[in-house]
Amino acid sequence: MPLLAPVLPPGYRSRPATADDIGTIHTLVAACERALYGRVQTDAGAVAAVFARPGLVPESDTVLVHDRCGRPAAWAWEDRRSEVDVHPDHRGRGLGAALLDWAGDRGLQAGREGIVQTVPDGDVGAVALLRSRGYAPLVTAWLLEYSMPDEPVVPAPPSGIVVRPLRPGDEPATHVLVMDAFDEWQERRQSYAEWAKHIIDRPTFAPALSPLAFDDGQLVGAALSLDLPERDEGYIEQVAVRHDHRGLGIARLLLCHTFLAFYRAGRRSCTLWTHSDTGALDLYLKVGMTVRHSSTVFRIDLRSQGASPADR
Known part of the structure; x- marks a missing residue:
């Protein structure tokens, strides 16, 4: 070809x-x-x-x-x-x-059949260009921020829940947990190798700032963080809780542990991305996070296009 x-x-x-x-x-x-x-x-x-x-x-x-x-x-x-x-x-x-x-x-x-592209809502020129090419809005994404002028308070864990940082050997179980938790909205399930390249194999992955939650020795939640060198704030790449342990406050507990870890590492704010398909925005807002800015995921149906505008 x-x-x-x-x-x-x-x-x-x-x-x-x-x-x-x-x-x-x-x-x-x-x-x-x-x-x-x-x-x-x-x-x-x-x-x-x-x-x-x-x-x-x-x-x-x-x-x-x-x-x-x-x-x-x-x-x-x-x-x-x-x-x-x-x-x-x-x-x-x-x-x-x-x-x-x-x-x-x-x-x-x-x-x-189609392709998608994420564009910051503040980039009005790019948004207009995508719309002119037949792209339509699909999902809204938000960058959320948690300000930490004072040391964050970590709530007491639910009964039986133990939280500790990620250790060597936890990676395979964490991959399964995240993929299972994301199955309801993600476009496809990532292999371990691909997921690792996105998360734990990155030089900026911070295991000491990535708390895991366990119930009777079983992994039930994770918050995976990056320590990005060009940013003066913490960044959480993924938050996942096992389906049968949702609604117990585990996500909030993991977030607060992460906030505290970043605060003690000298950061005074922490950010993460979420989008409308996850249904997690209300959780983050209740924890005290605020929206810094938003993006839109656009999609185009290529079957209805047939050729690029330059060719028509």
């Missing part, structure tokens, strides 16, 4: 990205986040996790764009999901539209 290349504005060239480009791509993404949020929100491990997606083939499913001086200007990937990032210095020149069309064409070529 021939490789698809985006139709770029004059002065730009593209090639597939490789794992050797992870640092370059993270620098590009960080520039986008600084321009939009005033701070960096991801680490290089988040980019590496894209390359670990089991269905993604970098040679056909990624694009890295350089300007005429060889500087990275944008990048995109597509594998049922898609992401397009354009460096702030290169916005307004048609790169976003070109890469969005490439993602749609690549999805069609790969036989996808």
Whole structure:
């Protein structure tokens, strides 16, 4: 199958990205986040996790764009999901539209029924572009923040529940717990290897800041944290409680343990993402978290598109 290349504005060239480009791509993404949020929100491990997606083939499913001086200007990937990032210095020149069309064409070529892309609601230009290409809102996501001017108080655990940090050897059971808990809304179940690449194999994973809850020796809850070097706050990547132990206060207990651990590590705020499919927003708000900003997950039905707007 021939490789698809985006139709770029004059002065730009593209090639597939490789794992050797992870640092370059993270620098590009960080520039986008600084321009939009005033701070960096991801680490290089988040980019590496894209390359670990089991269905993604970098040679056909990624694009890295350089300007005429060889500087990275944008990048995109597509594998049922898609992401397009354009460096702030290169916005307004048609790169976003070109890469969005490439993602749609690549999805069609790969036989996808549709693809989704998450866009910050504050990026009004990107939101308008997706809507103009036929993308429709699917899910709302929120970045929640917990401010800690004072040391957080940890509530007493429910009867029989013991909480301790993650230790070597806990990883396989934690993977099963998280996948079981997320089965009701996630698009697919991640293998251990893929999940590990997203979480525990990242250099920023912080096991000492990742409490687990046990009931009679059985793992029933987990809060998995990252200690991101470019952020002055804590970050919780995943929170999961076993179905038969929900409604007992275990999630709140794990969150408070995590807040306290980050506070004692010198952080004065802690954040996490959730989205409307999880039904967890009310829980986080009741704990005292507030919404910092939101994003929308958009989806396009490729079967109804047939070809990118540039081809029609």
